[in-house]
Amino acid sequence: MAREPSDGEVERAMQLLPRLGQEMFTAGSETRAIITALTAVAGRLGLRGLVVDPVGRSLYLMYRQNHKPPYTVLRVNPVTHDRDLSKLCVVYRLVEDLVRGRIDPVDGLKELERRMKARFRIPYWARLLGGMFLAMAVYLQADGPASGLLVAAAMRFLVDQGGRLLSRTNLQAFYAVVGQAMIIAGTGAAVFRLGASPATVTAAVAANLVLLLPVLAVVSLTEDTVFGYPLTAAYRAVIVIRTLFALLAGIAIVNSFGAAAQTLEHGLVEVEFAPLPPALMLLAAAVGAAGNVVLAGGGAGLLPVAIGAGMLAGAVKRICLDQLAMTTPMAVLMAAVALGFAATWIGGRRRLPATAVIIPGISAALLPGSAVATAILRLGHEGGTLAALQEVLVTTAAIGVGVVLGTTAGGRSAT
Numbered sequence: 001m002a003r004e005p006s007d008g009e010v011e012r013a014m015q016l017l018p019r020l021g022q023e024m025f026t027a028g029s030e031t032r033a034i035i036t037a038l039t040a041v042a043g044r045l046g047l048r049g050l051v052v053d054p055v056g057r058s059l060y061l062m063y064r065q066n067h068k069p070p071y072t073v074l075r076v077n078p079v080t081h082d083r084d085l086s087k088l089c090v091v092y093r094l095v096e097d098l099v100r101g102r103i104d105p106v107d108g109l110k111e112l113e114r115r116m117k118a119r120f121r122i123p124y125w126a127r128l129l130g131g132m133f134l135a136m137a138v139y140l141q142a143d144g145p146a147s148g149l150l151v152a153a154a155m156r157f158l159v160d161q162g163g164r165l166l167s168r169t170n171l172q173a174f175y176a177v178v179g180q181a182m183i184i185a186g187t188g189a190a191v192f193r194l195g196a197s198p199a200t201v202t203a204a205v206a207a208n209l210v211l212l213l214p215v216l217a218v219v220s221l222t223e224d225t226v227f228g229y230p231l232t233a234a235y236r237a238v239i240v241i242r243t244l245f246a247l248l249a250g251i252a253i254v255n256s257f258g259a260a261a262q263t264l265e266h267g268l269v270e271v272e273f274a275p276l277p278p279a280l281m282l283l284a285a286a287v288g289a290a291g292n293v294v295l296a297g298g299g300a301g302l303l304p305v306a307i308g309a310g311m312l313a314g315a316v317k318r319i320c321l322d323q324l325a326m327t328t329p330m331a332v333l334m335a336a337v338a339l340g341f342a343a344t345w346i347g348g349r350r351r352l353p354a355t356a357v358i359i360p361g362i363s364a365a366l367l368p369g370s371a372v373a374t375a376i377l378r379l380g381h382e383g384g385t386l387a388a389l390q391e392v393l394v395t396t397a398a399i400g401v402g403v404v405l406g407t408t409a410g411g412r413s414a415t
Helices: 007-027 031-044 085-099 105-118 124-141 146-167 173-193 198-212 215-226 230-255 259-269 278-295 300-322 328-350 354-365 369-377 385-409
Strands: 051-055 058-063 071-076
Touching: 007 031, 007 058, 007 071, 007 085, 007 105, 031 051, 031 058, 031 085, 031 215, 051 230, 085 105, 085 354, 124 146, 124 198, 124 278, 146 173, 146 198, 173 198, 173 230, 198 230, 215 230, 215 354, 215 385, 278 300, 278 354, 300 328, 300 354, 328 354, 328 385, 354 385
Parallel strands: none
Antiparallel strands: 051 058, 058 071
């Protein structure tokens, strides 16, 4: 019969576990992965039967020994919408080391602090460049002419700088997104007034709007719904809805200012998105995946894996669309299954969390970017809005379901 942990061991474990959960949450790990990891670590620490209950952005843990009062902890995680792939990899490897007995459980919290301080951090300028390259990749996938690539990159630069200034004012996230959407629409109107083509401005605006969407919340929302975490799913849904309303508000404010903005608005409403040639699509997916890794703080060791993931997802999606004549949501579902399976298989061999591979693959090739942009830009006008919104919802659900199927088939959950 297993020995019950002492009061001191329980206290140490209940200090480590909430902190691990918080770091995983703020790094971008999904709810199921957090619960799986904490339960495994608790078992290694002797706390069998630990209850882990996610409530929105809070985490409730309860452990009870025989004939003793329960030991409970409620950790409210900070609000964050940024992914941190470096932190995600560090915590994943620490969890693995704890579960496999490579680290003394007594030193778990100190080891976590040490690894967090020693982890690789990408400088701000590199993240800025990563975001600009990602914007250019999405711009190409929105059928933007190659001559306007720098417009998309410059717009991303202005949005990033504006976001930094707004963050210093301690504004609520809603108003910060409104301000960034206003920068996008205002810059688009100015560039259009200076003589840029409607196709250039449209693709640049669409690319930068897509990069403001809470991608992780959109995908995790589906996963939380599938696996039965309704309160956390509701929390993520609020984030998504709030961001969409903020984008709409920012665009509407700029469009009400003058004739140039209104002319741009009507020009954007008529845009149609066309697929890239296969070779250029793979190149855009590779560049987008690499840019996403840098933007999300991932290290150089993650770059080749992420690029391969982006190209794999893009290739499977394109084959399903062109060769098998599948609908877009079905093609995205098949690509997400392949991505989830490959990420799990590779992650197990390179000690990487599957999520760190999946996120760049999704961002580079599977997001319904053109549908999101169409829905936002055509809101309030006849034609295309309802169909675009429907495609966004179905495609997003397909991503979440496909990733779950792929990681399950791969033999381990995406962490």
